[in-house]
Amino acid sequence: MAEPLRIALAGLGTVGAGVIRLLDANRELITRRAGREIAIVAVSARDRTKDRGVDLSRFAWEDDMTAMAARGDVDVVVELVGGSDGPALTLARNAIRDGKALVTANKAMIAHHGLSLAKEAETAGVALKFEAAVAGGIPVIKGLREGAAANAIERIYGILNGTCNYILSTMEDTGRDFGDVLGDAQRLGYAESDPTFDIEGIDAAHKLSILASIAFGAELDFANVDTTGISALRAADIAQAESLGYVIRLIGLAETDQGGGGQTRLFQRVQPCLVPYGHPLAHVDGPTNAVVTEGNFSGRLLFQGAGAGDGPTASAVVADLIDIARGEIGAAFSVPVDELEKLEPATSGHRMGRRYIRFAVNDRPGVLAEITAAMRDAGVSIESLLQKGRQTEEGEVLVAIVTHEGPESAVVKALDLLDGSPSLTAPPLVMQLLGG
Structure with missing residues (x-):
């Protein structure tokens, strides 16, 4: 059997402790599926004395987690610290530049810096994996x-x-x-x-x-x-x-x-x-x-x-480690970074659909007429109008409109016409009807 895949684990919160427990509980099964043992050799967290319900004495402890990237006995760094920047990003970049694969559950860091990290990983020829960053244990x-x-x-x-x-x-x-x-x-x-x-x-x-x-x-x-x-x-x-x-x-x-x-x-x-x-x-x-x-x-x-929790998220982290143990690197975003398309953001005004629009208004004559007139002038077709009873001592009521299918731009125009109206006690709430 191949040499063990050696792991440095940064972050020993709920998920980090869950990764250790999972590797302990399913060690034999994971080794068979990975084709080699997956072994944690070093860990780091803010508080060395905290009881996390797992035995940490068998691992080397690093007070400075960024030092783990330079360890010669580490193949993969697992980042479970969180935060889009700061120590987590420094660790990620150092690990990749030092030729270590990186596994992370950090959705903020990937959303903000994923492209640059993926490019660096491609240059270094190492894996960047982040299954646990989206939807917990769902693959x-x-x-x-x-x-x-x-x-x-x-x-x-x-x-x-x-x-x-x-x-x-x-x-x-x-x-x-x-x-x-x-x-x-x-x-x-x-x-x-x-x-x-x-x-x-x-x-x-x-x-x-x-x-x-x-x-x-x-x-x-x-x-x-x-x-x-x-x-x-x-x-x-x-x-x-x-x-x-x-x-x-x-x-x-x-x-x-x-x-x-x-x-x-x-x-x-x-x-x-x-x-x-x-x-x-x-x-x-x-x-x-x-x-x-x-x-x-x-x-x-x-x-x-x-979508969260120690077990499901740890499961996703270890699944990434198994892929790396098998030698499955692949492009972080399915294709190399240079081949990703730069798509301009789409505007929403032309998007068709039905919408629910809720108004909080003063309960006084003429309010409904004002709202329906704005809808008419903007070209919004009303499918139904619902009014709830008195909600507060001040007389505020809720009025809800469901529109027929139409462009979003018409709803935006109607709300612009009502902007600043003394009849409204709060900004209107607009929700799309999914599938319509």
Whole structure:
């Protein structure tokens, strides 16, 4: 049997400890499948004294994790520290430049610096792998790079953030409001003490940009992901969607678009959407992720499973290590960096669809007429108009409109006409009806 694949592990949080436990529990099976033993030789974390529930005495300890990249007894560096820049990025670059393969679960670093890291890995002739950076234990990156490699991917979309999905499905089940459920999510460990990256859609946007690059052979373009989170949602929106036959989910969607002159452009958006009960994503509850890809020959493929947690994410990390042990390097984004297309961002004004628009307004005569007049003047056709009862002592009510299919530009124009209206007590909330 070949010599062991020697690992340096940076970051001993939930996932790092999970990697150690997984390698211990399934050592014989992993060795058979990898064709060689996968052995951790060095570790690093901020606190050397913390009890992580695993035996660390058998590994060399590095107080400075960046020093692990220079160790002569290391073949692969596993980065589980997090953060788009700082020590994690320094470690990643040093490891690659020192001829070490790199495995990471760091979606922010890949979204911001993945192209430069991939280019450096190609130059050094080492692997860069990041299955664990997107959708936890779901092998969606491997599915795109390998299982669907023969297909032209037409669209990729899905539920990419377990925190938001837990909050939305709990609001749906209990009728409670956003802030109340967010507090529960924080107490249960599903949401961070500062949940901004999750609830404002940034985490999902990081993941979407990575998936879009692999799916469409395009350069990473996180900066042009149009991102809206779930913090403006109310329990009334969840109930209203239910009455219409929908659930609300935070959806990341990417697809290519033909712009002027036949130029291919890339559309990327993260936003809460109304998902019909009959769609597979409507039944994805709790802290679960699900990704749908549509290939020109494979048709619709659904990847679903745990999007986070020590076990699922550790599973994805070790799967990458097994690939490296087998000698499977490959291009990080399916094709060499120089062959990735630079796609201009697609505009959204011409995009057709049905939309849910919710207004919080003062309960006084003439408000509905003002809203419907703006819709009429902008060319928005109203399919249904729903008004909830009095919501506050001040007399605020919620008015919801579902539009017929039409261009997004018409909705934007209608909202521009209403901008600054004293009748509105909060900015309108717009959600796409998925599939319509």
